[in-house]
Amino acid sequence: MAEPQAKANGLKGRDVEWYGGASRFELELEFAQALSNPLYVQYLATQKYFEDENFIRYLDYLQYFREPRYLKFLQYPGPTLRMLELLQQEQFRKDAISPALTQALLENGFEAATAGLSK
Amino acid sequence: MSDQSMLACFQTSYQRMEQALQRLTDSIAAYNPSTAAGDELIAADDELNENLELLVKHQRQVRRIESLKREAEDNDATLRSSIQQVANLRKEINAISSTNPPSERETTVDEILSFARFISPTTVPPTFRKQDVALKSVKREPSDAQITNGIATPPSGAQDEEDAQAIRSENAGTRALKPEQAAWLDPLAGLPFEPWPSVDKIQAGALGDIQRMVEAGKDPASVLSPEEKIEADKRRAEEEEKERLEELEREKRRASMFDVGRRRTTFDQSDVFDPDA
Numbered sequence: 122m123a124e125p126q127a128k129a130n131g132l133k134g135r136d137v138e139w140y141g142g143a144s145r146f147e148l149e150l151e152f153a154q155a156l157s158n159p160l161y162v163q164y165l166a167t168q169k170y171f172e173d174e175n176f177i178r179y180l181d182y183l184q185y186f187r188e189p190r191y192l193k194f195l196q197y198p199g200p201t202l203r204m205l206e207l208l209q210q211e212q213f214r215k216d217a218i219s220p221a222l223t224q225a226l227l228e229n230g231f232e233a234a235t236a237g238l239s240k
Numbered sequence: 241m242s243d244q245s246m247l248a249c250f251q252t253s254y255q256r257m258e259q260a261l262q263r264l265t266d267s268i269a270a271y272n273p274s275t276a277a278g279d280e281l282i283a284a285d286d287e288l289n290e291n292l293e294l295l296v297k298h299q300r301q302v303r304r305i306e307s308l309k310r311e312a313e314d315n316d317a318t319l320r321s322s323i324q325q326v327a328n329l330r331k332e333i334n335a336i337s338s339t340n341p342p343s344e345r346e347t348t349v350d351e352i353l354s355f356a357r358f359i360s361p362t363t364v365p366p367t368f369r370k371q372d373v374a375l376k377s378v379k380r381e382p383s384d385a386q387i388t389n390g391i392a393t394p395p396s397g398a399q400d401e402e403d404a405q406a407i408r409s410e411n412a413g414t415r416a417l418k419p420e421q422a423a424w425l426d427p428l429a430g431l432p433f434e435p436w437p438s439v440d441k442i443q444a445g446a447l448g449d450i451q452r453m454v455e456a457g458k459d460p461a462s463v464l465s466p467e468e469k470i471e472a473d474k475r476r477a478e479e480e481e482k483e484r485l486e487e488l489e490r491e492k493r494r495a496s497m498f499d500v501g502r503r504r505t506t507f508d509q510s511d512v513f514d515p516d517a
Contacts (some may be wrong), residue, residue: 132385138449139468140448141446141449141453142449144452145284145448145451147446148447148450151442151445151446151447152447153436154436154437155437155442155445155447156435157435157436157437158436158438158439158442159436160439161439161442181408189347191356193351193358195359196359196361197359197362197363197437197438198356198359199435200272200435200436201436203338205365229255230434230435230436231435233433233435234363234434235434
């Protein structure tokens with residue numbers, strides 16, 4: 122009978138693995154793949170997320186998706202890992218706001234993903 | 241029929257022919273033509289014809305036998321060479337596999353194949369023209385200024401719709417601008433969808449749900465996980481049980497109170513002080 126009493130306290134006994142109707146892994150998976158879209162990265166830059174230390178550390182934590190057992194859940198593995206890698210660089214985080222860089226990323230990503238066919 | 245027996249057959253028929261002819265000529269020379277001799281001659285001639293036909297057949301069959309023999313020999317040779325090749329290949333294969341240790345890896349072939357199937361819808365578009373990519377960048381720049389105004393997960397839902405409309409009108413505008421390049425607009429429209437999740441997809445996901453919850457004022461943390469939901473359901477059931485039991489208790493108590501009242505009145509009757517009793 123001790124469990125329900127702890128949970129009855131509402132927020133104090135909240136399950137960390139669950140937030141807003143989705144599991145923590147689901148949310149992290151979605152977020153990491155959303156990052157592969159350069160437009161989203163640019164938006165985050167405009168909202169000053171890249172100046173938050175905790176956020177930067179969180180981005181580093183997301184590197185766990187490189188491992189095969191987590192990699193297999195990515196539907197956009199290439200661009201996701203590439204973006205996570207780029208976001209590790211401070212200079213990149215600073216430049217992420219510029220439209221020119223976003224444009225270059227869009228083109229680059231598109232070409233990289235389609236390089237196999239044209240040859 | 242061997243050649244020798246054919247030859248002997250012919251010889252006998254030749255002899256017979258000769259004899260018949262000789263007899264006929266003799267009989268004619270003796271001014272005594274005998275029709276028997278003539279018949280004999282005809283019979284001998286027929287026999288000779290038969291033998292000729294037989295010879296033809298014989299020759300044909302001999303030639304067929306030879307060709308079949310040649311064919312059989314060829315097949316034998318082919319078979320021998322094939323078996324030899326198979327033996328050689330087997331030797332080679334054995335030689336290879338012994339030097340290549342079986343790879344013990346975590347990821348099996350099946351896993352890799354299923355992963356390939358998993359990412360196939362999001363990798364490498366089915367139709368693509370490389371020369372259109374250079375043109376695309378020129379078009380993108382004017383639209384960039386509008387799109388960068390918080391296209392991805394904007395803070396308010398109204399702004400998002402506005403932006404989506406802006407993008408759509410932008411696309412319509414570009415289409416009007418360059419009608420002759422309708423072909424490369426396909427990769428242009430498909431570009432953001434290509435190697436990463438599109439803005440719509442991002443907003444349709446769990447993160448988008450949380451965003452909308454926050455905007456609506458609901459605390460996402462208050463949404464219970466499945467285990468928590470089961471717990472909450474159990475607790476509610478227990479509470480309802482308790483309430484029902486309490487209700488029953490109250491009913492019983494009320495009922496019992498009435499009973500007590502009644503008993504007191506009856507008790508009163510018998511309890512009345514009767515000085516005469």
